[in-house]
Amino acid sequence: MNDKPDFDAHAHSAHDPDQRGHFGIFGGRYMPEALIGALDELAAEYDKARLDPEFVNEFNRLLRDYAGRPSLLTEAPRFAEHAGGARVFLKREDLNHTGSHKINNVLGQALLTKRMGKKRVIAETGAGQHGVATATACALLGLDCVVYMGEVDTERQALNVARMRLLGAEVIPVKSGSRTLKDAINEALRDWVTNVDTTHYLLGTAAGAHPFPLMVRNFHRVIGAEARAQILDQAGRLPDVVTACVGGGSNAIGIFHGFVDDPGVRLVGIEPGGHGIESGEHGATLSEGTPGVLHGAMSYLLQDDDGQTIEAYSISAGLDYPGVGPEHSFLKDTGRAEYRVATDAEAMDAFRLLARTEGIIPAIESAHALAGALVLGRELGPEGLVLVNLSGRGDKDMDTAAKYFGFGES
Amino acid sequence: MGLEPLFAEVGAEGRAALVGYLPAGFPTVDGSVDLLRGMVDAGCDLVEVGVPYSDPVMDGPTIQAAAETALSAGFRLQSLFTVVEQVSAAGGRAVVMTYWNPVLRYGIDAFARDLAAAGGLGIITPDLVPDEADDWMAASSAHGLDRIFLVAPSSSPERIARTVEASSGFVYATAVMGVTGARDQVGSAAEGLVARTREHTSLPIGVGLGVRSGAQAAEVAAFADAVIVGSAYVTSATTDGVAGVRALTEELAQGVRRTPSTIG
Numbered sequence: 001m002n003d004k005p006d007f008d009a010h011a012h013s014a015h016d017p018d019q020r021g022h023f024g025i026f027g028g029r030y031m032p033e034a035l036i037g038a039l040d041e042l043a044a045e046y047d048k049a050r051l052d053p054e055f056v057n058e059f060n061r062l063l064r065d066y067a068g069r070p071s072l073l074t075e076a077p078r079f080a081e082h083a084g085g086a087r088v089f090l091k092r093e094d095l096n097h098t099g100s101h102k103i104n105n106v107l108g109q110a111l112l113t114k115r116m117g118k119k120r121v122i123a124e125t126g127a128g129q130h131g132v133a134t135a136t137a138c139a140l141l142g143l144d145c146v147v148y149m150g151e152v153d154t155e156r157q158a159l160n161v162a163r164m165r166l167l168g169a170e171v172i173p174v175k176s177g178s179r180t181l182k183d184a185i186n187e188a189l190r191d192w193v194t195n196v197d198t199t200h201y202l203l204g205t206a207a208g209a210h211p212f213p214l215m216v217r218n219f220h221r222v223i224g225a226e227a228r229a230q231i232l233d234q235a236g237r238l239p240d241v242v243t244a245c246v247g248g249g250s251n252a253i254g255i256f257h258g259f260v261d262d263p264g265v266r267l268v269g270i271e272p273g274g275h276g277i278e279s280g281e282h283g284a285t286l287s288e289g290t291p292g293v294l295h296g297a298m299s300y301l302l303q304d305d306d307g308q309t310i311e312a313y314s315i316s317a318g319l320d321y322p323g324v325g326p327e328h329s330f331l332k333d334t335g336r337a338e339y340r341v342a343t344d345a346e347a348m349d350a351f352r353l354l355a356r357t358e359g360i361i362p363a364i365e366s367a368h369a370l371a372g373a374l375v376l377g378r379e380l381g382p383e384g385l386v387l388v389n390l391s392g393r394g395d396k397d398m399d400t401a402a403k404y405f406g407f408g409e410s
Numbered sequence: 411m412g413l414e415p416l417f418a419e420v421g422a423e424g425r426a427a428l429v430g431y432l433p434a435g436f437p438t439v440d441g442s443v444d445l446l447r448g449m450v451d452a453g454c455d456l457v458e459v460g461v462p463y464s465d466p467v468m469d470g471p472t473i474q475a476a477a478e479t480a481l482s483a484g485f486r487l488q489s490l491f492t493v494v495e496q497v498s499a500a501g502g503r504a505v506v507m508t509y510w511n512p513v514l515r516y517g518i519d520a521f522a523r524d525l526a527a528a529g530g531l532g533i534i535t536p537d538l539v540p541d542e543a544d545d546w547m548a549a550s551s552a553h554g555l556d557r558i559f560l561v562a563p564s565s566s567p568e569r570i571a572r573t574v575e576a577s578s579g580f581v582y583a584t585a586v587m588g589v590t591g592a593r594d595q596v597g598s599a600a601e602g603l604v605a606r607t608r609e610h611t612s613l614p615i616g617v618g619l620g621v622r623s624g625a626q627a628a629e630v631a632a633f634a635d636a637v638i639v640g641s642a643y644v645t646s647a648t649t650d651g652v653a654g655v656r657a658l659t660e661e662l663a664q665g666v667r668r669t670p671s672t673i674g
Contacts, residue, residue, distance in 0.1 A: 028541075028542050029539065030510055030537050030539075030542055031537060031539065032468050032536055032537055032560065032562070033559070033560045033561060033565055033573065033584075034560075034562035034563070034564055034565075034584060034587055035564075036539060036569060037562075037564040037565065037566060037569070176471075177465070182465065186466075186467050189467040190468075190589045193467075193468070193587060193588060193589060194587055194589065195587075196564060196587060197587075290515075292511050292515060293510050293514055293537075294465060295465075295467075296537075301511075303511065305515070306512055306515060306516075307463075307487070307511040307513070307514060307515030307516065308463065308481065308512070309464040309465050309511075
């Protein structure tokens with residue numbers, strides 16, 4: 001029964017932040033006083049729910065009967081030929097309902113929304129994966145749903161906009177700032193402070209003010225718990241490296257937590273290198289940023305000398321974010337995890353390679369982790385074993401891919 | 411020291427203080443000095459000098475646009491201290507209103523030191539609550555600056571008690587649940603929030619968010635110690651420059667001097 005969800009994902013552990021949400025110096029609550037009451041309410045509700053068998057069982061039931069968990073673990077031998085001959089296994093979050101890991105967190109938070117007696121949910125989205133997942137959970141549970149999405153992203157992810165609208169959500173294009181994920185979060189926070197009595201802000205990544213980083217992580221810990229049991233079963237041992245893409249960092253923190261207490265397993269996050277670090281156009285927050293405060297928490301941040309946020313860039317809308325979840329900052333500074341970069345070009349090469357060697361089209365976000373795995377596999381050599389979190393599927397990215405590879409041209 | 415003399419003076423006149431906000435560097439650094447000096451000259455008891463910031467989550471479209479204008483014009487944080495210095499040199503009293511990350515990046519103690527040296531009296535911190543403010547408590551004490559934290563209609567009695575305990579100078583009560591922006595009506599929650607806050611402190615209490623007219627100023631002045639106006643100043647500066655902010659100040663200054671019975 002090793003492939004059952006980890007029913008202890010919500011139990012208190014040594015990896016929880018302190019009472020005020022600090023992971024070392026990171027995390028906390030840098031938020032307007034007007035929202036502190038709602039954050040306190042949410043933290044108290046989650047503290048009750050995480051120990052309530054009824055809540056945990058309902059969450060696990062939805063993961064199994066609705067989202068389709070456990071997701072598969074698939075070995076990728078033809079892809080691995082390009083990774084120095086190391087064995088490569090893919091954790092297939094792309095096979096979940098709605099096509100990515102995001103469904104785990106939204107089901108958990110939507111259930112919490114019902115418990116709090118709130119009827120309206122707002123969310124931000126970059127690539128649209130979290131927006132689609134949120135719209136899905138709201139349809140399932142009968143909640144009103146408003147999704148804020150940067151105008152730039154509504155254009156490059158038009159398919160997901162249509163999906164959200166079909167599911168009954170209102171999608172609001174955000175025209176301020178860089179018109180991407182960061183600004184969608186700003187606009188969602190402005191909505192929340194205005195409507196906090198009736199509204200839950202269903203944040204899509206393990207970032208933001210306490211309790212979001214803790215809560216979102218725990219909703220995604222099922223990924224790591226399943227993957228650990230599956231790889232022991234299929235490969236007979238723990239992997240040398242677990243790798244995942246990092247934008248805000250929710251899929252990475254979810255899979256990392258399955259292995260964080262296994263000192264022999266390296267945890268490697270792959271950040272979007274965009275046009276290359278030297279170009280200045282990237283989203284490599286942990287690799288290139290400095291600690292600061294954005295969207296409610298202390299964490300690494302792309303910022304200038306005056307503390308103004310620097311706009312991130314990535315071909316992948318879901319990684320196009322200048323901040324990162326505070327626990328990743330903590331894992332970086334303690335040395336438990338390492339963070340590297342894959343450029344647009346490296347990610348797109350890996351994207352096409354996986355399609356052609358394994359018949360799996362990954363999300364461009366996840367293709368960054370695949371690009372990282374190619375390098376890690378070559379470093380490890382034929383004895384190596386790499387576990388990649390394939391966090392989402394690539395259907396939504398076909399326009400971008402067709403343009404990038406020139407498939408539209410005759 | 412700090413803002414205490416100001417509130418003693420306006421209290422002696424039996425009225426509320428008028429507090430006006432504009433971002434530094436809006437529309438340019440020199441332009442913002444002219445505007446703020448005009449506000450002081452026309453009757454603002456205190457000016458809030460805002461720090462333009464890339465991600466102003468507590469601000470509505472008007473102040474967002476002003477911050478973008480300032481940043482696009484090349485505003486750098488160092489100019490903030492120049493603006494405060496020039497307002498103070500002209501006889502004005504100034505506090506700074508800033509999101510926390512620019513202060514963090516500059517260095518909390520260095521920021522407090524340089525602000526105090528420029529003649530600034532304190533900082534209003536819209537996204538810093540006392541829970542995370544240990545370093546700011548130390549730096550403000552070391553440099554003699556007031557700490558103006560915010561209370562909101564959603565604040566519990568425990569939160570209000572904790573916030574006023576950490577505050578000095580005055581307490582900023584946000585009149586409505588929402589972002590900055592002029593409104594036709596000041597929230598009905600404001601008066602109740604001020605009353606709930608007074609149960610925990612003898613500090614002056616200022617009310618902001620939504621005030622734009624003399625009549626509204628008079629209404630708020632009936633129950634608060636300071637009337638805080640922001641977006642309406644940005645709008646008047648945008649349309650009519652120094653003349654605009656002077657005219658608005660004169661209207662609001664009359665408002666804070668009107669007795670409640672004359673509101674009608």
